[in-house]
Amino acid sequence: xxxxxxGEEGRLRYYILFQNYEQGLALHELxxxxxxxNRIAPAPRSIQGKLSxxxxxxxxxxxxxxxxxxxxxxxAEYYDIVPLAGQIISHRDRYC
Amino acid sequence: xSDYHQMWKDLGMDVENHDKLCNVxxxxxxxxxxxxxxxxxxxxxxxxxxxxxxxxxxxxxIEEQKKGRKVFGTFCVYVPDEVVIAANGIVTGLCGGSQxxxxxxxxxxxxxxxxxxxxxxxxxxGRTCPFFRIADMYVGETTCDGKKKAYEILGEDVPMYxxxxxxMKRDKDIVKWKEEIAEFAKKVEEFTGNEITPEKLNExxxxxxxxxxxxxxxxxxxxxxxxxISGRDSLLMMQISFFDDPVRCAQMCNRLADELEQRIKDxxxxxxxxxxxxxxxxxxxxxxxxxxxxxxxxxxxxVVCEEMCTGxxxxxxxxxxxxxxxxxxxxxxxxxxxxTNCACFTPNTGRVDDILRMVKEYHADGVIDCSLQFxxxxxxxxxxxxxxxxxxxxxxxxxxxxxxxxxxxxxxTRIGAFVEMLxx
Numbered sequence: 001x002x003x004x005x006x007g008e009e010g011r012l013r014y015y016i017l018f019q020n021y022e023q024g025l026a027l028h029e030l031x032x033x034x035x036x037x038n039r040i041a042p043a044p045r046s047i048q049g050k051l052s053x054x055x056x057x058x059x060x061x062x063x064x065x066x067x068x069x070x071x072x073x074x075x076a077e078y079y080d081i082v083p084l085a086g087q088i089i090s091h092r093d094r095y096c
Numbered sequence: 097x098s099d100y101h102q103m104w105k106d107l108g109m110d111v112e113n114h115d116k117l118c119n120v121x122x123x124x125x126x127x128x129x130x131x132x133x134x135x136x137x138x139x140x141x142x143x144x145x146x147x148x149x150x151x152x153x154x155x156x157x158i159e160e161q162k163k164g165r166k167v168f169g170t171f172c173v174y175v176p177d178e179v180v181i182a183a184n185g186i187v188t189g190l191c192g193g194s195q196x197x198x199x200x201x202x203x204x205x206x207x208x209x210x211x212x213x214x215x216x217x218x219x220x221x222g223r224t225c226p227f228f229r230i231a232d233m234y235v236g237e238t239t240c241d242g243k244k245k246a247y248e249i250l251g252e253d254v255p256m257y258x259x260x261x262x263x264m265k266r267d268k269d270i271v272k273w274k275e276e277i278a279e280f281a282k283k284v285e286e287f288t289g290n291e292i293t294p295e296k297l298n299e300x301x302x303x304x305x306x307x308x309x310x311x312x313x314x315x316x317x318x319x320x321x322x323x324x325i326s327g328r329d330s331l332l333m334m335q336i337s338f339f340d341d342p343v344r345c346a347q348m349c350n351r352l353a354d355e356l357e358q359r360i361k362d363x364x365x366x367x368x369x370x371x372x373x374x375x376x377x378x379x380x381x382x383x384x385x386x387x388x389x390x391x392x393x394x395x396x397x398x399v400v401c402e403e404m405c406t407g408x409x410x411x412x413x414x415x416x417x418x419x420x421x422x423x424x425x426x427x428x429x430x431x432x433x434x435x436t437n438c439a440c441f442t443p444n445t446g447r448v449d450d451i452l453r454m455v456k457e458y459h460a461d462g463v464i465d466c467s468l469q470f471x472x473x474x475x476x477x478x479x480x481x482x483x484x485x486x487x488x489x490x491x492x493x494x495x496x497x498x499x500x501x502x503x504x505x506x507x508x509t510r511i512g513a514f515v516e517m518l519x520x
Binding site: 021024025028032039040041042043044045054055056058087088089090091092093094095096 | 100117118119120121122123124125126127128130131137140143144146147148149151152193194195196384385386387390391394499501504505508
């Protein structure tokens with residue numbers, strides 16, 4: 001079966017939030033071009049606030065410093081970077 | 097920047113209630129999709145679409161409506177998209193895959209109606225699905241009694257057109273379906289104000305065939321012993337294909353297939369060697385119904401094929417592109433669509449033949465035949481499916497479920513035991 005990422009239910013990950021999905025896609029491409037792992041994910045509602053953009057970029061903790069550096073060096077647009085734990089649990093069985 | 101809240105308000109949606117649905121989607125997406133490692137990079141397109149599932153595509157549809165195009169909401173793979181596209185219309189799927197909408201459906205339908213129908217009606221009446229709000233016309237079909245009666249409710253405040261699907265597959269039934277398609281074409285012309293010419297219909301047939309070819313390419317990759325994509329990711333691709341622009345859908349599926357074919361060449365698999373391969377058959381899995389795939393794939397097996405409407409029935413068989421008159425084209429459409437083996441037909445031995453063929457093609461170790469609660473058509477066919485598979489020496493597990501989470505543990509127990517038996 002596909003392996004669960006690190007298998008740690010309480011694992012802390014970083015979510016980059018955006019004002020709109022165009023910003024998010026631009027950063028997704030930028031990070032990917034720099035070989036930095038990032039995954040498109042729906043923004044957890046607990047941190048989304050009043051933003052109408054549902055897309056975020058999910059960054060593993062090992063990559064966050066390199067991602068911050070890349071953003072800074074390229075002046076990439078984003079709204080916020082928020083650490084959050086316990087978001088991904090494959091056996092939770094809570095569906096929509 | 098798109099302000100989706102304003103768009104949802106303008107659509108007359110119940111934004112407050114809709115927010116409750118938005119609250120749970122990120123968790124489910126994270127658990128089901130982002131918990132996987134080594135996913136194909138091309139899945140980023142579908143990750144984005146699901147992240148903004150009630151935003152990006154609805155906004156696109158509204159922009160097209162401003163240009164005068166009409167949007168047709170459909171419920172079934174028997175409705176010929178080609179006819180709508182030929183009249184410069186747009187086809188979209190409609191919401192119906194979440195327990196969130198079921199209580200709203202139960203308010204007006206008998207409780208012993210299948211969850212797909214209850215959720216669809218609940219999504220419409222509860223004003224929490226933008227696609228139901230956007231569609232200028234709903235196009236139904238007579239593939240089950242529950243839907244037929246639900247259409248009477250849905251048609252109370254939105255134009256509703258129902259196509260009469262034959263119940264048998266004799267030659268005269270294929271002619272009858274051709275006549276239904278021709279009548280539908282007249283209705284679409286009248287509603288859009290656009291004439292359907294043989295040239296336009298041929299172009300539309302080609303567009304939809306290209307989409308089918310692209311979906312088939314992805315599925316062909318799943319036949320490989322080196323499995324380059326999970327069942328969950330394939331399912332997401334398939335579910336979104338009902339909502340997306342058909343040309344873009346084909347482009348994205350071909351992009352994914354390119355990557356999967358390369359993965360196979362490079363020996364990149366998403367599962368360990370020896371992981372048991374499951375063919376899933378039964379009732380459709382409308383977005384965001386991911387329960388079964390997630391349970392199977394977190395119980396030590398992989399889903400390699402879906403013999404269902406959200407699966408092979410959607411793309412197998414192409415429409416003949418060589419016909420030059422509308423009459424011949426309508427017949428070609430009928431011949432293609434009537435090859436789809438839905439349980440609404442009697443007899444429906446073609447479905448059993450399909451399952452047996454696909455078990456071989458996809459190298460399945462076992463079959464899970466699952467129907468939604470109260471779908472008596474697919475529930476009844478479990479007997480013939482199970483018998484044929486047993487005769488062929490293929491292990492089969494028959495299940496029934498709904499949209500609630502309450503049976504997840506029971507499903508885990510049964511599916512876990514089935515996978516254990518396959519591994520023994």
